[in-house]
Amino acid sequence: MAGGGRGQVLVVDDSRAQRRILTMSLQRWGYMVTEAGSGEEALRLARETPFDIVLSDWVMPGMSGLEFCKAFRALPHESYGYFIMLTSKSEKGEVADGLDGGADDFLTKPVSADELHARLRAGQRILGMQAELVEKNRLIRATLDELQKLYDSLDRDLIEARRLQQTLVRDRHRDFGRGAASILMKPSGHVGGDLAGFFEISARRVALYSVDVSGHGVASALMTARLAGVLSGASPDQNIALTGGLDGRRDAWPPEMVAARFNRMMLEEIQVDQYFTMAYAEVDLASGRLQLVQAGHPYPLILRAGGGIELLGAGGPPIGLLPNVIFQRVEAQLAPGDRLFLVSDGVTECPTPEGEELGDEGLMRILRDNAQLDSPALLEALVWNLNAHAGGGDFPDDVSGVLFDYRG
Secondary structure (H helix, E strand, C coil): CCCCCCCEEEEECCCHHHHHHHHHHHHHCCCEEEEECCHHHHHHHHHHCCCCEEEEECCCCCCCHHHHHHHHHCCCCCCCCEEEEEECCCCHHHHHHHHHCCCCEEEECCCCHHHHHHHHHHHHHHHHHHHHHHHHHHHHHHHHHHHHHHHHHHHHHHHHHHHHHHCCCCCCEEECCCEEEEEEEECCCCCCCEEEEEEEEECCEEEEEEEEECCCCHHHHHHHHHHHHCCCCCCCCCCCCEECCCCCCCEECCHHHHHHHHHHHHHHHHCCCCCEEEEEEEEECCCCEEEEEEEECCCCEEECCCCCEEECCCCCCCECCCCCCCCCEEEEECCCCCEEEEECHHHHCCECCCCCECHHHHHHHHHHHCCCCCHHHHHHHHHHHHHHHCCCCCCCCCEEEEEEEECC
16 A cells, blocks of 8 residues: 555545544554645645545535545556545435435444444455555556567567578569479468478479468478479489489489488478378370379369369378378379369368368369469459459468469
């Protein structure tokens, strides 16, 4: 309480004798007492000092005790003042007016010392609880301020991390002469766990990939950064899919071996509680021969030039869960005008507000409806259709993929 000891008490009464009687008792019980002979004087004192307890007569010349109580409650003090009205009034309606005006308790005049002491102890208990609540609120506000500072700092870091993550895939479209690749990357949050891209194996062979790391947030984003580093065409010596070849020229492991090498890297080198799904494909630009592996990823699709759509793949387990997994290679033939689409489950599992997933059939319907568009426009139309399917707002999962046009 303010002032130390049992607290500061303001005694308000136009009778000097009554004030002295109350003051002597209060001082004997250990309170610090200030006296006021009118409501106006009491209000002036209360503006300067946050009194813990107020004992005020109801009937006084000028400002009444009830009017003073209302004005006292309007003062901008953080701490609470316990207000006891001293009155000879006993009508229920008048007591109700006093409570509505802000009084906490009533004492009937002449005041009994024992009853006053008991009411003061009750008031002190309430003031103690109020002080504890104020302190807890202060700690909560301070904690929230600190959390807000941390959140703002983290938010700035995540925004920067998103910019950096976008640089993992520098080219969103590339023309390879006999074919062209377009990338879709739309994270659901600041940073995502999806990765899509392509790189040249040789002058006539191109690799395409779509990766989805388990989980969301920073940990998944860090994993995609690691995977982007070992699938980079700019650093062939670091690329896990490439090999020097028997004649010294650049070559590549077959798709199923690429998946197996990733699986071994995750279990033996990285050793974290994460896994990822992947669709990895190799296209021969001269012949249109397609080889791919599906490791827990949604089924790759071929959009035929004639309008048909085919699902490819053999399922397969995700990468990084089990040792000694055998991944199956799938082969197909692309004709001029065909398109290959490797897509993440953020597309096929995108839900409606009621929870109904888009699914393979829904994806194929969107692709058929927009088949006349070129690939960059088709990917943009896919995002618009997904947004309508989801009822607007952010997607619950990262949306990504790579769409390859084969010209032959």
